[in-house]
Each structure stands twice: as C-alpha cells, then as structure tokens.
Amino acid sequence: SIFFLIKYSKFIFDKYNQILRKPHIDLTRDGSVSILWDTAISSFLIIFKRTENEYAYFYGKEKLPNVPFKYAIKIGSEIDEITALWMQKNLI
Numbered sequence: 899s900i901f902f903l904i905k906y907s908k909f910i911f912d913k914y915n916q917i918l919r920k921p922h923i924d925l926t927r928d929g930s931v932s933i934l935w936d937t938a939i940s941s942f943l944i945i946f947k948r949t950e951n952e953y954a955y956f957y958g959k960e961k962l963p964n965v966p967f968k969y970a971i972k973i974g975s976e977i978d979e980i981t982a983l984w985m986q987k988n989l990i
Contacts, residue, residue: 899931
C-alpha cells in the first residue's frame with residue numbers, strides 16, 4: 899500500500915507538478931490496509947487485502963455529477979495512467 903501511494907504520488911508530481919492531498923490510512927478488521935481520500939469533489943478508496951492477493955481494489959466517486967467507478971489493479975504493475983489522471987483531477 900505504501901509502495902502504491904509513493905509510486906502514484908511521485909508520478910503525479912513529476913507529470914503534472916501537483917501534490918496529492920494526504921489520505922487517511924487505516925487497517926480493516928481483517929488486517930487489510932485501506933487508503934481513503936475524501937475531498938470536496940470526490941472520494942477514492944483503495945483496499946490492499948491482507949492475504950497474498952495480487953490485486954488491489956479501487957472505489958471512486960465524483961460527487962457532482964455522481965459518477966462512481968470500481969476497478970482492480972495488479973499490485974506492482976506499471977502506473978495505470980487513467981487512474982493517475984483521475985487522481986490528479988480529483989484528489990488535489
């Protein structure tokens with residue numbers, strides 16, 4: 899989870915010269931790690947399962963218009979530029 903956060907934050911800073919807001923990082927009841935951003939315009943949650951799952955699961959939503967999305971990304975994969983662009987537009 900920390901690798902993801904550093905990797906995407908650095909990519910967004912290098913490409914767009916912007917800094918993501920600080921997320922709230924928490925442990926879930928089953929020991930998974932959740933990272934949550936909640937801004938005035940959107941919310942974004944990513945969950946890294948405690949088990950050796952090769953995917954992390956995203957849940958995002960723009961508040962106006964109410965446009966939700968769900969997505970899974972392979973842990974350790976290259977930057978997904980569509981996700982990074984969404985983060986850059988909604989989590990600054």
